[in-house]
Amino acid sequence: MTVTTGNPPGDFVQVGATRDGLDPYLDCARRRGMRAVLVETPAFLRWRRLLGRREFDVELAVARPQDPDAVRAALTAAGVTPGLVLTGFERYVYAGFALAEALRVAPWPGAGVDFRPLDKREQREALLRGAPQVAQPRFLPLDLGDQGAADGLGFPQVIKPADGGGGLGVLLVDGAAQRRRALDRIRELTNYGGGAFSGIVAEEFVKGPELSLQGVAQQGSAVLLSVCEKLTCLEEVPGEPGLSGFREVGHVARPGTDAPPELHALAQACLDAVGYRAGPFHLDVLQGPTGPVFVEMGFRLSGGGLVALVEKATGADWAERAFASHLGDAAPVRPPSPVTGTGGIAGQISAVSEDELAAAEALQEPGITIEVQRATPPPDRSALPADDLPALASDLARHTGSAGRVVVSGGPADRVPALLHSLVAHRLRG
Template sequence: MTPTGKDFARRAGDDFVQLGATRDGLDPYLDQARDRGMRAVLVETPAYLRWRRMLGRRPFDLEVAVERPQDESAVTAALAAAGVAPRLVLTGFERYVYAGFAVARAVGAAPWPAVGEAFRPPDKREQREALRAAGAVVAQPRFAVLTPDGPPDDLGYPQVVKPSDGGGGLGVVLVDDPEQRAHAADLVRGMRNYGGGAFGSVLAEEFVKGPELSVQGVAHDGRPHLLSVCEKLTTLEEVPDAPGLSGFREVGHLARHGDTAEEGLREMTARCLDAVGYREGPFHVDVIQGEAGPVFVEMGFRLSGGGLVGLVERATGDSWAEAVFAVHLDGRPPVLSPARERAVGQIAAVSRRELEAGDELAARGHEVEVLRAAPPPGTRALSAADREVLASDLARHTGSLGRVVVAGESCAHVQSLLRPIVSPRLRG
């Protein structure tokens, strides 16, 4: 029998539950839980918990292994069996965001019900449909759900093919003609999502050319509070075992204070959150800056990965995770620092040359941190079953040797220092 909210209420405690481990090595929610004297509980697959220990990541106070963390009933039962009494349930990884909100509702813990009584996090297809249904004045690419029988190919080329419920760039492919589109769709259908599951559906959408931006913030009582705006540095790379197909990878980010967001970006963010009924908690909204203004790409209902949590704090002086805990546990809007004339950027280095280029910038007097990662563990110690479950993680979240972080008075200045380091990898 699945435990109910009443079952957990009888064991009322002060546990913080994180569903899914972060993949970037940062654990901001763990820090906040410990600052508040809460027991920190991590729920993950047994395979990823083993891999996380091999990576030398900090342990949570309690780690609960669940074969399918995307199954909210399995998570709820495992928490009850472990004697966990959640006060707050948050998602640490995109794959499990739907289950995270469902678990919070099931156990009667924050962010429910302040997040919105009827809120369920929509996937990429559902986000686009929600914007249409709400009549929101938000520019977005035309798109279609791909099935073996269709639909008609009337989007023009190039197109982007992607899973509706993927994360971290997994399965996102640029195609130039119908043959490539069919190949990419078959490729995505054959992939395994994080944790070993299948994708819900496959989308094709118009490719929009322009700079890529993301907004990081926290919603409180239906109002978005913007911490930062990030400009993305992206690259195209060949898809393994698929000659002729290219996928996207984020190489780096440039962060500035949220108060510097253009009015069109602010309005789009508010309309997006309103269209999906999201009233309380962390969010990020990704856009492409088109010729006529921002074009919606997707939104997420969690902290960003890729080291952005640390980058946002360096650029703004504010802790994104602290703002989230304040909203959910104290019921107050985040107290954010005033705008500053400062930008901070970072790149994920994949070679010693890129790390050494960061050292050279520091030697020339620029404000630079070179954060070298520990040597990665070998995967031979993993069982064949673990490697299968972790296949997407090993493909998308390994290979970085560290980060080069640069601060300056503007994004343009920071970009002028970082771009030459990674220019051989950049597109456009």
């Protein structure tokens, strides 16, 4: 893809590296001749280099990327002139928007003059105020000194940090005793990049199929590019028998134009309630017995390879559409059409063993395309300074362990999910 623009508006600054290694914003910047600057912790920059990830033009080590003042000081010292600030990872989305506003560069004010990204608790409260018609689980912010009020939510419950990401610290509990163990466990964790969580939320567990919506806000209107069925499993927390967390196993993507009206309405109501007017977003939703139930919202591109999967199913370059929406160098975003040859559906699973990859290679069906993408063997952690390991603990727990990715597309619409389920059924039973 070639993008023709006038003089670049300044440097592109990405706060936080993508954990899946795709770095689609890097491509967007280079197509425009913009210098690309990555801001990350010193420890993660060292880990990223060991992983063999692509280099940005400038890579700035900042001890606390979650602190917009610290990031701004580092940019000034390095002679960086930001023209666009976006985030590549959930932990730093708050700092990214605050930095853009302080510097008076995109996505401010297009995303909303007064917009700031809300954490999971704040999102729920904003919906109660501004979109009470949106169903969501009952919830309660937890005071670590007194959790008795949360018993009124019933059991099972989900306990989660208010500003975590990638499933960090999200635990399923089936009683007050397990909840106390879950809270003890969360106390032992540090958020990505170091530091404490902003708070902890208890919410009722709603059982049902899980969906994620990928879209772009354009002048306050929600444009859904795709809707994914999520494949998730429960996994026991190491050292905590009987206590389980959640792990995303895979996704099956379909064009957003195929989404039922209630999902379009939910996405629009969420944008309106939080005041988000321009830029990428993703929404997690449960299909409850009476309709969709809001789980949480992110104000960035999804990780986990979803940018590539969205393009596989729909032909939409999600990163490019988001990038262009902030710079005003493209036509208005429109819902994409299914890609010829994919049947308008594509799915992927993250494989955890060579056996799963081998099983995928053995699958053969007419009209079905199966791609097996083996992950590079993980680097030896002994190559890192000992002080890096505590700083990387959350990343190593949540973003390592994949043997590769299996991507399936084409054929009848029901075959893609069926084939993916066959590869990971032993895990989904958990």
